Amino acid sequence: MSALTSKVEAVFNEPACGVNQGKSDKERKKGCAKQLTPGAAAGGCAFDGAKIALQPIVDVAHLVHGPIACEGNSWDNRHAASSGPKLYRTGFTTDIGDLDVVYGGEKRLFRAIREIIEKYDPPAVFVYQTCVTAMIGDDIEAVCKAAAAKFGKPVIPVNAPGFAGSKNLGNKLGGEALLDYVVGTEEPEFSTPYDINIYGEYNLAGELWQVKPLFDALGIRVLANISGDARYSDVARSHRAKAAMMVCSKALINIARKMEERYGIPYFEGSFYGISDTSESLRNIAKLLVQQGAPEELLARTEALIAREEARAWARIEPYRARLSGKRVLLITGGVKSWSVVSALQEIGIEVMGTSTKKSTKEDKARIKEIMGDESHMFDDLPPREMYRILKNSEADIMLSGGRSQFVALKAKTPWMDINQERHHAYAGYEGMVELMKQIDLLLYNPIWEQVRRPAPWERDNEGLDMRSEGGC
Numbered sequence: 001m002s003a004l005t006s007k008v009e010a011v012f013n014e015p016a017c018g019v020n021q022g023k024s025d026k027e028r029k030k031g032c033a034k035q036l037t038p039g040a041a042a043g044g045c046a047f048d049g050a051k052i053a054l055q056p057i058v059d060v061a062h063l064v065h066g067p068i069a070c071e072g073n074s075w076d077n078r079h080a081a082s083s084g085p086k087l088y089r090t091g092f093t094t095d096i097g098d099l100d101v102v103y104g105g106e107k108r109l110f111r112a113i114r115e116i117i118e119k120y121d122p123p124a125v126f127v128y129q130t131c132v133t134a135m136i137g138d139d140i141e142a143v144c145k146a147a148a149a150k151f152g153k154p155v156i157p158v159n160a161p162g163f164a165g166s167k168n169l170g171n172k173l174g175g176e177a178l179l180d181y182v183v184g185t186e187e188p189e190f191s192t193p194y195d196i197n198i199y200g201e202y203n204l205a206g207e208l209w210q211v212k213p214l215f216d217a218l219g220i221r222v223l224a225n226i227s228g229d230a231r232y233s234d235v236a237r238s239h240r241a242k243a244a245m246m247v248c249s250k251a252l253i254n255i256a257r258k259m260e261e262r263y264g265i266p267y268f269e270g271s272f273y274g275i276s277d278t279s280e281s282l283r284n285i286a287k288l289l290v291q292q293g294a295p296e297e298l299l300a301r302t303e304a305l306i307a308r309e310e311a312r313a314w315a316r317i318e319p320y321r322a323r324l325s326g327k328r329v330l331l332i333t334g335g336v337k338s339w340s341v342v343s344a345l346q347e348i349g350i351e352v353m354g355t356s357t358k359k360s361t362k363e364d365k366a367r368i369k370e371i372m373g374d375e376s377h378m379f380d381d382l383p384p385r386e387m388y389r390i391l392k393n394s395e396a397d398i399m400l401s402g403g404r405s406q407f408v409a410l411k412a413k414t415p416w417m418d419i420n421q422e423r424h425h426a427y428a429g430y431e432g433m434v435e436l437m438k439q440i441d442l443l444l445y446n447p448i449w450e451q452v453r454r455p456a457p458w459e460r461d462n463e464g465l466d467m468r469s470e471g472g473c
């Protein structure tokens with residue numbers, strides 16, 4: 001059995017994943033996500049998933065071993081922000097061609113690693129396997145090992161070629177690379193009883209920076225955030241954390257479980273979307289740290305901070321309450337956001353008329369049911385035509401989704417807000433909740449909607465009356 005096959009099987013066997021454990025052996029072998037239709041880019045491949053999970057480590061060079069399109073496909077498609085190094089935003093690829101396919105691309109890969117180290121001297125180079133180089137049999141593990149020995153630097157193989165499966169599987173394979181080659185290879189200069197790890201927070205649009213001041217105020221040190229705004233050394237030293245929070249259940253559950261198993265770091269799953277969820281997460285972190293030996297006074301300090309911050313956030317949200325309360329939102333997103341954003345919106349009286357659950361786990365769906373009362377507002381698959389009908393008939397006042405469905409909303413002349421990974425505004429923590437309300441308010445009350453909904457001059461009759469008939473999608 002190849003190393004990749006056994007790794008994929010191990011990931012599918014994840015004991016901490018309730019969905020996997022509920023399956024038969026045969027079902028589990030098939031994997032946890034539907035296989036992609038060849039040629040259909042929607043959803044991303046395993047390589048894409050691994051890159052998404054690891055690229056936010058900002059000071060390392062991310063080298064893609066494959067044809068140039070793989071890197072072109074994945075480069076910088078998210079706004080994972082950095083507080084310092086910018087090397088992670090440089091696209092490195094071996095750009096293999098026909099001759100490499102015939103003769104093998106290992107030498108070319110070795111030369112590319114050398115060039116990067118000579119020109120940029122990063123703390124580490126991450127090498128990503130892709131479909132073509134995996135199929136011609138390039139052994140990236142062996143090349144990385146030889147390069148690490150030759151140049152005296154960590155060169156980390158990330159063996160997640162696209163054909164291995166979905167983006168979700170790729171996230172986990174990226175996590176496996178960290179567990180196999182990075183975590184535990186360095187020691188922190190000092191340890192405190194307040195050291196934590198966060199898994200699955202990618203610092204999109206700077207969301208980590210909205211919650212980090214809360215930890216700073218409590219004296220809690222984020223030893224490693226895996227992987228938003230992380231440095232290589234943070235991840236290498238992360239095994240010394242005392243407790244951990246897992247932000248996105250699907251992405252890096254294997255890291256959370258194995259860090260607990262290997263290094264005794266307990267974790268819980270939480271969310272920083274919404275006021276009460278943020279407070280709950282802070283409480284859980286404090287509780288776990290106290291369980292692990294931190295002084296008990298941390299609990300009281302956490303409660304005091306929560307009370308202060310909640311009051312401050314509600315005071316800032318208050319002006320929006322009257323304007324937003326009762327507005328109806330159609331939410332098309334996935335995973336943890338499908339429930340955490342629902343509860344965040346409901347807190348201020350916004351009605352969620354529907355939320356998509358296509359990319360949600362069984363646990364996510366159970367949370368939505370708990371928050372919304374029943375399943376009637378859950379859409380497993382909402383085709384664009386139906387989405388358009390809902391918006392056109394004004395059953396929702398605004399749609400929150402990813403960029404791909406924005407044009408459905410715009411065609412229906414309905415406000416649309418980007419809630420997915422390409423978003424430019426950060427919505428985490430108390431600060432993020434205020435920002436979320438501000439952005440929804442700006443969009444809903446933008447005067448452009450009144451203007452675009454008016455009939456165009458050629459759509460009026462001689463008396464100026466609207467001659468438009470209702471059209472379909």
Ligand code: SF4
Pocket residue numbers: 045046047048066069070073129130131132161162163
């Ligand atoms: S790794 Fe494979 S599936 Fe992914 S972008 Fe490259 S060729 Fe396409």
